[in-house]
Amino acid sequence: MPSKDELKKQAAAAMSRAYVPYSQFKVGAALITEDGQILHGCNVENAAYGPTNCAERTALFRAISDGHAPRSFRALAVIGDTPGPISPCGICRQVMSELCLPDMPVFLFNVKGDSAETTVAELLPGAFHMPDVEEPKETGKL
Ligand code: THU
Numbered sequence: 001m002p003s004k005d006e007l008k009k010q011a012a013a014a015m016s017r018a019y020v021p022y023s024q025f026k027v028g029a030a031l032i033t034e035d036g037q038i039l040h041g042c043n044v045e046n047a048a049y050g051p052t053n054c055a056e057r058t059a060l061f062r063a064i065s066d067g068h069a070p071r072s073f074r075a076l077a078v079i080g081d082t083p084g085p086i087s088p089c090g091i092c093r094q095v096m097s098e099l100c101l102p103d104m105p106v107f108l109f110n111v112k113g114d115s116a117e118t119t120v121a122e123l124l125p126g127a128f129h130m131p132d133v134e135e136p137k138e139t140g141k142l
Helices: 004-015 055-065 090-099
Strands: 027-032 038-042 075-080 105-110 115-119
Touching: 004 027, 004 038, 004 055, 004 075, 004 105, 027 055, 038 055, 055 075, 055 090
Parallel strands: 075 105
Antiparallel strands: 027 038, 027 075, 105 115
8 A cells, every 4th residue: 555645646646637627626536456556537627517527536437447346446545725635525425435445545635735534434424325235246247
């Protein structure tokens, strides 16, 4: 598992690539896979606003698209230029609760050096899951 400093550095590298012409608010995420890869995600905005994708979801959706198994991840780090450590939005919390194990650590940073460590379950107590997702079935791979 990378050090906290390394997690922050990786999330910041992702942040630098954010596409934010509307909010100018860059966010970066770094997802650590089971085999130690570091997958970056940044927020990607859209003129229609609604299609905007947060950094956390970009990293998680990219990981799934790349063939990493849901709930196989070791940690997620997120950074933004917020007064305290960045707080993931509700949609990202729901997506984390689907694709990550409840006790997976989530490291939250801001640019000026504040940090906090939490877990997926702490970020969304009482998360909605399909009744059988606690023991998820393999999704129909061809
Ligand atoms: N955003 C993220 O990418 N992650 C968060 O945790 C909070 C919000 C993005 C969405 C949008 O592009 C911008 O930050 C302002 O809300």
